[in-house]
Amino acid sequence: VIAPYFGSIGDKMTQAEPLLAMAAQExxxxxxxxxxxxxxxxxxxxCSEALGTMATVEAMTRGATKHAILGDACSQACAAVSDAARLFNVLQVSPGCESPSLSDRTRYPYLTRMTPSDRFK
Structure with missing residues (x-):
């Protein structure tokens, strides 16, 4: 899971941690x-492009094999995470990235969003 503990949308990870642990156990x-x-x-x-890229590369190259990425929630970081995840052929599911540019299936082939693009609002 790649998401902000700090940044423009605040601390979402602290709120989500117990729910993610319960979901994994379930x-x-x-x-x-x-x-x-x-x-x-x-x-x-x-919520940073640089931190999102570094977090993705670090997550994918350390520890057990990762099969999917849940995150990010900020569009600018989401794009960076997606660019890095593509290098590893790993699916990315975003709960909140709304930028219309993320709808480009050629640039973001492994990205699936759980929220609609701002284009539809």
Whole structure:
């Protein structure tokens, strides 16, 4: 999970941490992914392009294999995370990036958003 502990939209990670842990445990307990463990790796983007890129590269090159990225919530960091995630062929699911530019499927082929683009507001 890559999202801000600080930055223009505030501290979202502290609020989300217990919910993410409960969701991971629920997935494991359900037997939905037999033989797999669900680990949540939390990384701070600070709503920053530079920090988002560094967080993505660090997350993807350290520890266990990552199969998906949840985040970011800030459009500028979301674009940077997506650019870095593409190098690893990893799916990115964003809960809140609304910039219309992120709809470019050629530039952001691994990005899926859970919120509509600002273009539709």
């Amino acid at each position: 997935i494991e307990d359900s037997g939905f992914l037999p033989g797999y463990r669900v680990n949540v790796h939390l990384t701070d983007s600070g």
